[in-house]
Amino acid sequence: METVYQMMATTLSEHFGVPEDHIHPDxxxxxxxxxxxxxxxxxxxxxGRLKVTLDQEPGGLTLGEAAARIERLLAGGTGGAATAAAPPPGTGPASLPGPLL
Structure with missing residues (x-):
């Protein structure tokens, strides 16, 4: 099974032309x-690939940090789907602080 990081790395290379040798978790x-x-x-x-809704613009996280946040979000979701849309503060795993990507 492809990890979130692997999916992100493949997408960066195939869709955005980032050279594979430049892509690393840091x-x-x-x-x-x-x-x-x-x-x-x-x-x-x-x-689209992960069936998750992310409402935050990618920020200054590394690829590894972004992948880890998304994996935590997915792990806390139900039925394999998760939502990062603004629930009331502290009411669920989707209330992660900071940017997701």
């Missing part, structure tokens, strides 16, 4: 020259 989107529009497109790909 790289940030900024270091990979992935601009805000491409990050928004990346969110759409992640949402």
């Amino acid at each position: 790289a940030t989107f900024e270091e990979l020259d992935v601009d805000s529009l491409a990050r928004a497109e990346m969110l759409a790909v992640v949402e």
Whole structure:
């Protein structure tokens, strides 16, 4: 089974032309020259592939940190789907602080 990180790395390479040898868990989107529009497109790909709704713009996290946050979000969801849309504070696993990607 493909991990969230592997899916993100494949998407960055295939959809956004990021050279595979530049992609590693400690790289940030900024270091990979992935601009805000491409990050928004990346969110759409992640949402479609993982059946999850992410409402936060990718930030300064590394790819590894972003993948770990998404995996935690998925693990706390029900039926394999999770929502990061603004629930009341502290009411569930979707209330993660900070950017998801």
